[in-house]
Amino acid sequence: MNHWLTAPILLPLLGGILQIFLSFAPLGLRRTLGLATTTLILVVSISLLLLADDGTYRVYALGNWAPPFGIVLVLDRLSALMLFMTALLALFCHIYSTRGTDAQGRHFHALFLFQLMGLNIAFLTGDLFNLFVAFEVLLIASYGLLMHGGGTARTVPGLHYVVLNLIGSSLFLISVGLLYSVVGTLNMADLAVKVPQVAPEDLPLVQAAGMMLLVVFALKAALLPLCFWLPKAYANATAPVAALFAVMTKVGIYAILRVYSLIFGDQAGPLANLGMDWLFPLALITLAFGVIGALGADGLRKLVAWQVIISVGTLLAAISLHSEASTSAALFYLLNTTWVVGGLFLVTDLIARQRGSASDRIVTAPRMRSRTLLSVLFLIGATAAAGLPPLSGFFAKVLILESVKPSAEMGWLWSVILVGGFLSVVAYSRAGSIVFWRNVEGHVKDPGHLTLPVTVSAGALISLSLVIVALAGPISRYADATAEQLHTPSAYIEILQTPVVSRGDSL
């Protein structure tokens, strides 16, 4: 029992409650407290990352109920990596929001912290129903954040997002109920033990439950038939929210990675690798669809929103190959794409502020005040996102391409990723050359000044792609170890033997 496991959940919870009580306090105080909470979360997740790197599973049994009867929090390499990735992204988004986004509504900081709490629960939980609760927590916070700032442009996509996710929640509950009625447990480790032993006449029920779970996670991850809500919702959200939401689709991907390697992994008998044969073609079609959308985008925000879909397709294609090498490559790509896309959303907002009424649309406009800095940031971000050397996106894509064994799948994956990469370069260069180079006479009334915190947070997220290149060795070692851990679920199952602390034991 390691009590630090609860810290990534308790910190944003307490910070968020504090924010609600202080909602009429001066903005400066709320900002300081909010940023302090996010910084603390980052510190805690870094220490958890170092803790998890020894490869053992750490378990926290809530209320001291032994698994599988109580809810457990489980920390392994994957959850630590997701916690760290989210915390770092969140800190920069939070700093960026002090530009004025947080002044538009009284509860921005509280919603932001509750969103982090939901994400952290989802990454740490070892119980399927608790994962549902985590999804609801992060969703209800995200509904508020998505519509933060108001306006018709946000209400309609917001309504679509809410209705879709409510239907998704119903499906989640149905599949959880189906699983429970057959297997009689919802603890993930216990499910991994009991799913392979399901009686043959009950197999179709478990199969239906597993496929429905895949639909739910695919909706969160924005896989093709379920991704039409994303571009409009993300393009209309405020910049720090859109940047934070770069991690929202990754929650679905995390859930797929966790559930389908642990419960329906290679060892699951007749249900082994359930749904993966569907996932691969759908992921490639998603990738192609995202590229087409990026080519047709009329605004920079839309372009970046389509990039989210492209990265979902790439990630899920790699994950559905279900080998250690491809999982490791996917994790490397995950870090790169989350941070860079988040950074691109922030840079796009900086660009839009300096272009007056042209905003983020890809049209000619008067010259921007800080054109050099912004164009360099956009260039780095676009290069990393499209996967050109020498930045991290290139290495991530090379790792993905290398991980697939020669087969028909290899042909499809190589051609779609390479052609898609080329076409997204076309999309970015078209957008960049029009926005930065084709200037018209005139000046913009009241162009936004770049303040230090804003520029630093946007620039830092983008330049994380340089850091990933510099630290490629340690990061890929960690990703390899994580993939190895994910593909040996027998070790995860041992958490069921966790001894519960009795009254006399020291904690």
Added chain:
Amino acid sequence: MEILFALIIGTLTASGVYLILRARTFPVVLGLTMLSYAVNLFLFSTGRLVTAGQPIIGSTENYTDPLPQALVLTAIVIGFAMTAFVVVLALRSRADTGDDHVDGQKEALWPEPGADKAPEETR
């Protein structure tokens, strides 16, 4: 009892799905509510239907599974909050777009210049 229970869940789900596919926000909200009722009943039945049983072992001869009851309680609370939220959101959408179409029809049919642009944030 099982057949009656299954028929009720089936009817609720079918009506819910039908209503969700309507184009106005009010039927969609009703449909979501019906779907969540169906899901709650379904969750309740995952512990098998037992009459005259208590959820405590040893108190009666046949006992019923307490876990689905806890799950369904959680699901009801969450579903209730979400329904309240989606009702407010539907009203907001009606007020903003002047139409209760799920796509905010007026704007979709006659787009005004700049109508798809987010309002400027205060600095």
